[in-house]
Amino acid sequence: xxxxxxxxxxxxILRYRPAQDEEPHFVSYTVTYTEEMSVLEALQSIKDEQDxxxxxxxxxxxxxxxxxxxxxDGTPKLACSTFLRDLAPGPVKIAPLENFxxxxxxxxxxxxxxxxxxxxxxxxxxxxxxxxxxxxYLQTPAQMAAYxxxxxxxxxxxxxxxxxxxxxxPDFIGPGAMALLQRYNGDSRDxxxxxxxxxxxxxxxxxxxxxxxxxxxxxxxxxDPANAVNQNKTNSAFDFFLRGLRKENHS
Amino acid sequence: MTRPPKxxxxxxxxxxxxxxGMLSALFGTGLVIVTGFLLPxxxxxxxxxxxxxxxPLAGLVALATIPLFFWHGAERLFLTLKDMRAGPRPLxxxxxxxxxxxxxLVTILLIFLMEFGS
Ligand code: SF4
Ligand code: FES
Numbered sequence: 001x002x003x004x005x006x007x008x009x010x011x012x013i014l015r016y017r018p019a020q021d022e023e024p025h026f027v028s029y030t031v032t033y034t035e036e037m038s039v040l041e042a043l044q045s046i047k048d049e050q051d052x053x054x055x056x057x058x059x060x061x062x063x064x065x066x067x068x069x070x071x072x073d074g075t076p077k078l079a080c081s082t083f084l085r086d087l088a089p090g091p092v093k094i095a096p097l098e099n100f101x102x103x104x105x106x107x108x109x110x111x112x113x114x115x116x117x118x119x120x121x122x123x124x125x126x127x128x129x130x131x132x133x134x135x136x137y138l139q140t141p142a143q144m145a146a147y148x149x150x151x152x153x154x155x156x157x158x159x160x161x162x163x164x165x166x167x168x169x170p171d172f173i174g175p176g177a178m179a180l181l182q183r184y185n186g187d188s189r190d191x192x193x194x195x196x197x198x199x200x201x202x203x204x205x206x207x208x209x210x211x212x213x214x215x216x217x218x219x220x221x222x223x224d225p226a227n228a229v230n231q232n233k234t235n236s237a238f239d240f241f242l243r244g245l246r247k248e249n250h251s
Numbered sequence: 252m253t254r255p256p257k258x259x260x261x262x263x264x265x266x267x268x269x270x271x272g273m274l275s276a277l278f279g280t281g282l283v284i285v286t287g288f289l290l291p292x293x294x295x296x297x298x299x300x301x302x303x304x305x306x307p308l309a310g311l312v313a314l315a316t317i318p319l320f321f322w323h324g325a326e327r328l329f330l331t332l333k334d335m336r337a338g339p340r341p342l343x344x345x346x347x348x349x350x351x352x353x354x355x356l357v358t359i360l361l362i363f364l365m366e367f368g369s
Contacts, residue, residue, distance in 0.1 A: 164334070168334075198255040199255055199256065201255070201256065201258040201259070202255075202256030202257050202258060202259055203256075203257075203259045203261075204256065205256060207259050207261040207262075207265075210330045210333075210334065233262075233265060236262060237262035237265055237266050240258065240262040240263075241262070
């Protein structure tokens with residue numbers, strides 16, 4: 001492959017600079033790429049060599065920080081784990097994550113998502129706190145397996161960009177937060193299920209979901225957030241009918 | 252702490268939907284084959300079909316399956332209409348769940364008439 005290094009591809013990038021643009025519009029850039037080059041690297045080469053004003057988020061470059069999510073040819077993807085060779089011959093359309101307000105270019109506003117994540121008590125609330133000297137909270141491998149997949153979430157918000165119900169109702173707590181909720185509610189060391197469930201019995205809680213399932217397709221970490229939502233529909237439904245029987249052990 | 256959000260009554264319809272979905276997954280295909288393909292070849296008389304329902308057990312089965320199928324369909328219809336923004340939510344709920352409720356009442360009535368009427 002003599003011209004292995006001479007491949008070029010056209011990227012259409014949705015640009016929006018609030019101070020100077022009336023509204024978002026696509027701008028075309030052509031980049032030279034190699035087999036192993038990711039979309040993120042292409043964006044970095046554009047920023048370095050063609051237009052230093054292009055804005056996008058990234059950090060780890062290895063699909064663990066969750067900051068480089070964007071719409072690539074209409075699908076929510078991590079730019080650092082999406083390769084140009086799979087998108088050739090192009091042109092490739094790159095846009096900020098769907099369903100979120102654009103801050104600038106490919107950067108979206110995450111404040112609302114962060115608030116949702118914070119709201120579901122994203123930490124273990126043990127039945128009783130023990131002093132450090134008393135040792136660890138033990139757990140069997142089976143108990144760990146019950147929540148482990150949900151703990152793989154990297155908060156990339158791809159599932160939110162894929163979810164039509166979140167698109168229709170931005171107050172919907174959404175798949176990612178439900179995955180995180182299940183990560184703690186499914187943990188044998190935790191005793192906060194009641195508090196967390198109480199947050200999702202409403203219209204904007206788990207019941208906004210209509211089982212579309214695109215969230216689990218979009219998830220780059222195979223977290224299966226749709227499964228977390230479904231489990232909690234069952235939990236919420238049982239609670240709806242059995243709440244009369246439950247012991248009120250918190251005020 | 253802010254107060255927890257208000258509950259919705261969605262779980263009622265969701266459980267009916269789930270129960271109907273389970274039954275239709277178990278018996279739906281069989282019913283389609285029997286009533287759609289096998290029976291039309293040699294249709295039984297109305298009396299013969301009605302006679303089946305005189306058996307109390309058959310009556311109970313019909314009483315469980317038919318209404319739950321209605322509720323299963325109603326939930327799908329409601330969510331589809333809601334996603335299409337076909338109208339205000341309460342109206343869509345009234346149309347979909349209302350249809351299932353009417354279907355349920357009519358089913359109960361007819362089966363009782365058949366069981367005890369003649
Ligand atoms: S559930 Fe998956 S897609 Fe959603 S935020 Fe977590 S890692 Fe990203
Ligand atoms: S840069 Fe961290 S996930 Fe892509």
